[in-house]
Amino acid sequence: MDSEAELLARARRYSFRARMDSKSQRGEIAGPVFVSGQGSEVEDVTGKRWLDFNSGQMCAALGHNHPTVTAAIREACDTLIHAHSSYFNVQEIRLAERLARVMPEGLEKSLFLQSGSDANEAAGSLTFAGWHKEHGPLPSGSQAIVAPYCYRCPLRQTFPACNYACLDTSFELIDAQSTGRPAAVLTEPLFSAGGVIEPPPGWLKRLQELCSARGMLLILDEEQTGLGKLGTMFACDAEGVVPDMITVAKHFGGGISISAVTTSAAIEEKVVESGFINTHSHSNDPLACAAGIASLDVIEGEDMPAKARAIGDRFKGHLGALAQRYEQIGDVRGRGLLLGIELVEDRHSRKPAYALGQAVYRYCFERGLIFSQRRQGSVLRFVPPMTTSEAQLDRAAQLLDDAFTAALQGKVKA
Ligand SMILES: Cc1ncc(COP(=O)(O)O)c(C=O)c1O
Numbered sequence: 478m479d480s481e482a483e484l485l486a487r488a489r490r491y492s493f494r495a496r497m498d499s500k501s502q503r504g505e506i507a508g509p510v511f512v513s514g515q516g517s518e519v520e521d522v523t524g525k526r527w528l529d530f531n532s533g534q535m536c537a538a539l540g541h542n543h544p545t546v547t548a549a550i551r552e553a554c555d556t557l558i559h560a561h562s563s564y565f566n567v568q569e570i571r572l573a574e575r576l577a578r579v580m581p582e583g584l585e586k587s588l589f590l591q592s593g594s595d596a597n598e599a600a601g602s603l604t605f606a607g608w609h610k611e612h613g614p615l616p617s618g619s620q621a622i623v624a625p626y627c628y629r630c631p632l633r634q635t636f637p638a639c640n641y642a643c644l645d646t647s648f649e650l651i652d653a654q655s656t657g658r659p660a661a662v663l664t665e666p667l668f669s670a671g672g673v674i675e676p677p678p679g680w681l682k683r684l685q686e687l688c689s690a691r692g693m694l695l696i697l698d699e700e701q702t703g704l705g706k707l708g709t710m711f712a713c714d715a716e717g718v719v720p721d722m723i724t725v726a727k728h729f730g731g732g733i734s735i736s737a738v739t740t741s742a743a744i745e746e747k748v749v750e751s752g753f754i755n756t757h758s759h760s761n762d763p764l765a766c767a768a769g770i771a772s773l774d775v776i777e778g779e780d781m782p783a784k785a786r787a788i789g790d791r792f793k794g795h796l797g798a799l800a801q802r803y804e805q806i807g808d809v810r811g812r813g814l815l816l817g818i819e820l821v822e823d824r825h826s827r828k829p830a831y832a833l834g835q836a837v838y839r840y841c842f843e844r845g846l847i848f849s850q851r852r853q854g855s856v857l858r859f860v861p862p863m864t865t866s867e868a869q870l871d872r873a874a875q876l877l878d879d880a881f882t883a884a885l886q887g888k889v890k891a
Pocket residue numbers: 591592593594595597665669670698700701726727
């Protein structure tokens with residue numbers, strides 16, 4: 478195989494660098510260069526093995542190369558990889574039926590697409606991702622709501638005394654700024670990329686009431702939170718809320734790119750009547766749909782929600798123990814396979830500890846633990862695949878412990 482240096486030289490010449498990675502943003506191209514993976518580990522071309530607490534790009538939550546998924550892909554390769562997207566194919570129909578079975582009651586009509594963005598666009602056409610700030614304006618008519626970020630409440634309130642002041646404020650602004658009845662609210666039920674922000678209990682229910690009162694739909698982006706990852710099939714199940722639409726992506730394809738927007742028969746009827754068409758060249762490819770079916774087989778057959786709960790409880794326990802030792806861990810949050818810690822200079826000021834986040838991240842990364850940084854590095858997010866063993870969880874926690882000690886002693890190179 479080509480050496481890492483040779484591969485990187487070719488990447489420098491031929492690869493576009495627009496990636497969410499600090500080195501790439503500084504114009505550098507550097508290793509690791511990954512070549513293989515199994516379960517919770519990936520290997521780079523130098524033979525170094527990495528513990529992947531980012532589940533790839535969040536899409537390997539079932540574990541890398543899950544054998545049920547790879548077998549389904551192999552079979553699809555021998556049967557039909559791609560089909561005409563205007564006609565039905567067997568795998569697509571099977572997947573739609575399977576997805577309806579795991580969705581909350583009443584959500585049974587699925588449209589398949591390729592990525593999470595596609596599915597959100599089909600459902601509601603927007604993004605408020607902060608890192609798109611150098612780009613043009615958002616689609617007109619879209620507004621943000623105040624984040625239910627209790628650790629740093631933008632309204633300086635405290636739950637439960639606040640009585641969801643963030644939602645009341647958001648809807649006061651929406652009512653004041655909209656001329657007609659706004660169509661929908663599209664939200665994650667737990668904000669992953671935003672910094673593993675967990676809304677307080679009851680927030681989703683109240684949000685749904687506020688939407689219903691205005692005839693607005695509630696659309697949940699469960700791409701990071703759904704399909705077993707948080708310990709229930711969907712995050713909204715834990716809140717007893719059935720939204721009007723759910724989007725799924727990420728590990729839905731077990732590593733293959735496929736997403737879906739699923740809604741009720743009544744909404745589908747209305748949308749189709751109005752002439753809505755949404756299709757792409759690869760919308761319903763049998764190969765991707767077969768991977769989706771296999772992934773649902775794994776999620777249900779191996780009880781992913783239970784595995785997610787067990788992993789989440791053990792690792793959150795470790796993170797809680799670290800927070801007892803390090804004052805700079807201001808908050809421990811998340812559940813199941815989506816956890817985070819927020820680093821602060823001290824617990825009183827809650828000033829974000831960006832440099833410490835970088836140092837802890839760098840220490841762990843150099844030693845083969847992959848996770849991601851959010852909120853400019855002050856939140857460390859952990860998304861271990863469901864294949865992660867207790868020993869791997871304990872190893873990651875030990876590495877984090879060593880990283881905090883080294884970073885706080887100024888022993889991590891900048
Ligand atoms: C919650 C959420 N929605 C949508 C997306 C976009 O998905 P994709 O990158 O597959 O287009 C992401 C990507 O990280 C996400 O985290």
